[in-house]
Amino acid sequence: MRGSSSSGGRAGERAAEKEARRRGLTVLERNLVAGGAEIDLVALDGEVLVFIEVKARSSDAHGVPEEFVDLDKRRRIVRGARAFLKGKRLLDRPRRYDIAAVRLGPKGRPEGVRWTEAAFDEGEVP
Numbered sequence: 486m487r488g489s490s491s492s493g494g495r496a497g498e499r500a501a502e503k504e505a506r507r508r509g510l511t512v513l514e515r516n517l518v519a520g521g522a523e524i525d526l527v528a529l530d531g532e533v534l535v536f537i538e539v540k541a542r543s544s545d546a547h548g549v550p551e552e553f554v555d556l557d558k559r560r561r562i563v564r565g566a567r568a569f570l571k572g573k574r575l576l577d578r579p580r581r582y583d584i585a586a587v588r589l590g591p592k593g594r595p596e597g598v599r600w601t602e603a604a605f606d607e608g609e610v611p
Contacts, residue, residue, distance in 0.1 A: 497541025498525055500595035501585035508600070510535060520568025522561040526585075527569065534580040536566045538604075541587040541595070551584050551601060559610045582606070 502512055505528050513534075514527035526537035538554050554562075562582060570576045584604040590596040 494539075494541050496593055496595050497585075497587035497589065498539050500541075500587050500598055501537065501539040502526060504585060504598040504600060505535075505537065514569075517565065517569060519566075519572065520564040522565030522568075524562055524565045524569070530581075532579060534566075534570070534575065534578050535583055536562060536580065537583045537585055538562055539585045539587060541589050543589040543593070551586055551599075551604065554584055554604065556610070559605050563607050563610045580607075 498515070502515070505512055505526060508530075510528035510530050512526055512528045515525070517524045517527050524536050525539040526535075528535045528537060538558070540551065540553050559582070566580065566582070567576070570578060570580070581603045582605050584601045586599040586601070587595050588597045588599070
């Protein structure tokens with residue numbers, strides 16, 4: 486498994502950002518730390534703020550990347566998003582939570598991004 490501190494993780498985040506831009510999103514923040522949580526990317530899709538979790542993996546042998554965004558991780562992302570929104574006085578802004586699963590090939594090079602829009606909802610996170 487690779488995290489954001491590895492070169493594969495950084496390459497995954499760059500690939501996810503490129504995919505976000507290809508999808509027409511405007512990236513506002515990278516590696517945002519708020520509310521004791523880190524959010525990989527914060528973007529704008531029209532009027533909707535999008536909080537994006539990036540998971541980069543070289544293999545699905547231990548599960549697909551999206552499976553690693555478990556309930557605890559979702560809680561941290563929502564907590565960080567709410568802290569960010571509160572600090573910017575944007576709590577009433579529409580928002581969603583996406584997951585970008587990046588497939589890493591040989592030498593940690595990104596080979597593709599599988600994007601899950603609205604992967605989870607705040608109401609699902611107690």
